[in-house]
Amino acid sequence: MKYEVILFDADDTLFDYSLAEAHALKSVFLEHQIELMHSHVELYRLVNQQLWNDYEKGKVTLDFLRHERFRRLFADIQVEMDAVYFSERYVQYLGEGSFLIEGADALIQQLLKNGHRAAIITNGIKQTQQSRIGRSSLANSFEHIIISEDTGYSKPHTGIFDYAFEKMNLSDKTTMLIVGDSLSSDIQGGINYGIDTCWFNPKKITNVSAIRPTYEIQRLEELLLIS
Known part of the structure; x- marks a missing residue:
């Protein structure tokens, strides 16, 4: 050994993680009655990865990351939504995704x-x-x-x-x-x-x-x- x-x-x-993420996004968008389009998922993944890269480099905090990714997403897709609350619900759904x-x-x-x-x-x-x-x-x-x-x-x-x-x-x-x-x-x-x-x-x-x-x-x- x-x-x-x-x-x-x-x-x-x-x-x-991809399966867990897909489950969480589908669930939280459905809960808030927002149509989840493929382009939204792709954009979210891009923004999310950028922020995780910044987190690895010590440029942003984890609290900032978990809310900021949805602030940026909603700004880009022109949806008015409380990003903080939405993020917390997303994290809860993500925790269900044990694949x-x-x-x-x-x-x-x-x-x-x-x-x-x-x-x-x-x-x-x-x-x-x-x-x-x-x-x-x-x-x-x-x-x-x-x-x-x-x-x-x-x-x-x-x-x-x-x-x-x-x-x-x-x-x-x-x-x-x-x-x-x-x-x-x-x-x-x-x-x-x-x-x-x-x-x-x-x-x-x-x-x-x-x-x-x-x-x-x-x-x-x-x-x-x-x-």
Whole structure:
């Protein structure tokens, strides 16, 4: 066993964020009797990603992000709506979307059976992540669920990894691996902290960045071959 502790990103690594997002958008727009068009979804995703990128860089706070994405969306589609209340309802619906990536449950159970220790490390909104993870079959599989909102740091900042290292009571960084789908957040964060990294790349995206993961996998079960 090469790695004692494996840190997992949550969204689009173990949990299908796209499905959860689609459920939440459909539900909240329906609740407010606003027609949800495909162009609205695409615009929301663009705005949302821009704000999450800014959050990773420390340019905006999480509270600002969760409301600002809907302020910008409503301004663009010319809808008058209370963005703060709408956002809170969206977050509640998002928390209902506990959809696992194919193979996630089997992978985690096998890793635990093999003697590994597992934790989640996520930049997601605490309310949402706790709800989604708690509703899943993986609810009791992790020693810790480390959320940026609790630590005061977001990936790729080393502060959140320091927090994880202490929580897992480790003394050697070589015993820790991070697995995630984001080069800029998960992989760069692991590199910054000095631990090995595994890029989950199911869509086989070409890496044109300067960020180089230790490993790259397309299916979650491949992790069993390197852990």
